[in-house]
Amino acid sequence: DLISFFILVNSRNVFAVRGAETTLIPFPADRLFVDELGGFDLVVFQDFNYGPFNTREHAHRLREYVRDGGALLMVGGELAFSAGGYDESPLADVLPVRLPPGRVAEHTLARESFVPRIAAGVSDHPILQVGLTRADTEAFFRDLAPLPGTNLFDGLRPDAIALLVHPTRSYQGTPR
Numbered sequence: 001d002l003i004s005f006f007i008l009v010n011s012r013n014v015f016a017v018r019g020a021e022t023t024l025i026p027f028p029a030d031r032l033f034v035d036e037l038g039g040f041d042l043v044v045f046q047d048f049n050y051g052p053f054n055t056r057e058h059a060h061r062l063r064e065y066v067r068d069g070g071a072l073l074m075v076g077g078e079l080a081f082s083a084g085g086y087d088e089s090p091l092a093d094v095l096p097v098r099l100p101p102g103r104v105a106e107h108t109l110a111r112e113s114f115v116p117r118i119a120a121g122v123s124d125h126p127i128l129q130v131g132l133t134r135a136d137t138e139a140f141f142r143d144l145a146p147l148p149g150t151n152l153f154d155g156l157r158p159d160a161i162a163l164l165v166h167p168t169r170s171y172q173g174t175p176r
Contacts, residue, residue: 033058037065047077049084050091059090066094076151082108083151096160097153113146116164125163 033055037043043062050056066072074080074095086092087099100107118141123134131137141164150166 027054029054029058033061037061037070040065040070042071042073044073044075045080046075047079047084049079050086050089056089063090063094066091078109081151081153096157098155098157100152100154108152109149110152110169111149113148114150114167115142115144115146117141117167119162119165122161122163125161128163 043065048055050059055062062072072091072094074086074091077083080086081095081097082099082101083103083105085103086095087101092099102108118128118138122128123138128141129137130140150169152169156162
């Protein structure tokens, strides 16, 4: 089963409309974060900032869900990680990266396009296996369209492993 929630306005016009006009249904925060959270295998925040739609009051529940073995995937963008205010949230403790403070774009986002590359020593990781052979997988990632930018971090947490890395940016001396 998949539950999806899409916001129908973007960050540039969200304040020009009333809250009831931003989605097809009101965001079911209590149902998702109180009643149903324990039944999910994975929660995905895709370029979703911290705070709106009552997520701020439920962030501690999501942190405990992850600590209890639940999976959280945060997809980057202008509203993710520090740019979206997660550096000040309970979720900062369960992300695999250390978040720099603040929402200032030059400290949280790099807008130059790049093609990520597979990190050294992880080319056989199951998540990266998108081809039948290692050469197929390497060709897939080599031929990716450039990403329009990246979120910036203060390095990985001690138990985290980078799978894809920026070709030139590095954190703690290691590309991440």
